Amino acid sequence: MAKSRFEYVKQYERLDRLLPETYIVIRIDGKGFHKFTKKHDFEKPNDLRCLNLMNAAARVVMSEFTDIVLAYGDSDEYSFVWSKSTELYERRESKLVSHVCSLFTSAFVFNWPKHFDIPLLSLPSFDGRAVLYPNMKVLRDYLHWRQVDCHINNLYNTTFWMLILKGGFTNTQAEEYLKGTVSAEKHEILFSKFGINYNFEPEIYKKGSIWIREPIDQEWHQQDKKFSVKQKKKMVLSILHVSLIDDDFWTSRPFLEVLLQ
Ligand SMILES: Nc1nc2c(ncn2[C@@H]2O[C@H](COP(=O)(O)OP(=O)(O)OP(=O)(O)O)[C@@H](O)[C@H]2O)c(=O)[nH]1
Numbered sequence: 383m384a385k386s387r388f389e390y391v392k393q394y395e396r397l398d399r400l401l402p403e404t405y406i407v408i409r410i411d412g413k414g415f416h417k418f419t420k421k422h423d424f425e426k427p428n429d430l431r432c433l434n435l436m437n438a439a440a441r442v443v444m445s446e447f448t449d450i451v452l453a454y455g456d457s458d459e460y461s462f463v464w465s466k467s468t469e470l471y472e473r474r475e476s477k478l479v480s481h482v483c484s485l486f487t488s489a490f491v492f493n494w495p496k497h498f499d500i501p502l503l504s505l506p507s508f509d510g511r512a513v514l515y516p517n518m519k520v521l522r523d524y525l526h527w528r529q530v531d532c533h534i535n536n537l538y539n540t541t542f543w544m545l546i547l548k549g550g551f552t553n554t555q556a557e558e559y560l561k562g563t564v565s566a567e568k569h570e571i572l573f574s575k576f577g578i579n580y581n582f583e584p585e586i587y588k589k590g591s592i593w594i595r596e597p598i599d600q601e602w603h604q605q606d607k608k609f610s611v612k613q614k615k616k617m618v619l620s621i622l623h624v625s626l627i628d629d630d631f632w633t634s635r636p637f638l639e640v641l642l643q
């Protein structure tokens with residue numbers, strides 16, 4: 383078929399194939415969730431309904447894109463880690479990022495009524511970015527970074543909101559009170575003022591959530607070779623709230639590194 387004289391405009395499009403043989407991480411983050419959570423009167427500092435909804439939306443994304451091996455989420459963000467060898471959409475960044483973002487958002491909206499008994503009062507949206515990591519060390523350090531961030535924020539927010547909700551502090555007073563305090567001091571404030579042992583706080587708040595694709599057959603847990611497509615299709619998605627920084631997370635699940643290849 384003859385090309386139209388307008389066809390030349392295609393040349394203006396940009397190639398955006400992501401570097402091969404690198405781990406792709408797509409991180410999405412809620413737009414203006416400070417305002418969104420206020421509007422929907424979320425519980426402070428953690429609203430379990432929202433965390434469950436975020437986890438449900440992440441599960442939808444992982445079910446749709448089987449080259450995502452694991453995902454880590456906390457607060458209003460989620461990181462999706464793809465196998466190094468994925469060739470989905472020829473690794474085109476805009477295709478991958480926009481699909482993940484829009485599917486996550488529609489799953490969040492679609493599943494809202496299952497988690498909240500109030501209607502949605504504004505339209506949530508999520509930004510997205512792809513970052514490439516060249517080896518397992520940096521990939522693991524990336525996940526550690528997000529989990530440490532979750533821990534630091536949660537310890538701060540738990541102490542901050544206790545001071546306000548139970549301690550009678552104003553926002554400004556609580557902020558001033560916590561300025562410059564280290565972790566141990568926040569633990570101490572929680573314990574001495576409110577009788578809270580931070581270590582006993584729910585793991586989902588302290589560690590965030592991790593979805594993994596997991597073989598159901600125990601033998602596959604030991605496998606150090608590649609998985610067949612048939613085996614991959616039979617895998618299940620499991621959610622965990624554990625330390626990613628622990629070597630144990632990886633050594634007890636050797637199939638993850640195989641899937642990530
Ligand atoms: N009360 C409450 N607030 C939450 C919860 N989860 C997230 N948030 C709010 O969402 C915000 C997320 O932080 P950010 O992603 O840095 O900020 P943002 O307002 O979404 O702004 P942008 O991401 O830059 O668009 C937090 O600062 C909280 O205000 C929750 O479970 N309960």
Ligand SMILES: [Mg+2]
Pocket residue numbers: 411412413414415416458
């Ligand atoms: Mg946000």
Ligand SMILES: [Mg+2]
Pocket residue numbers: 411412457458459
């Ligand atoms: Mg955020």
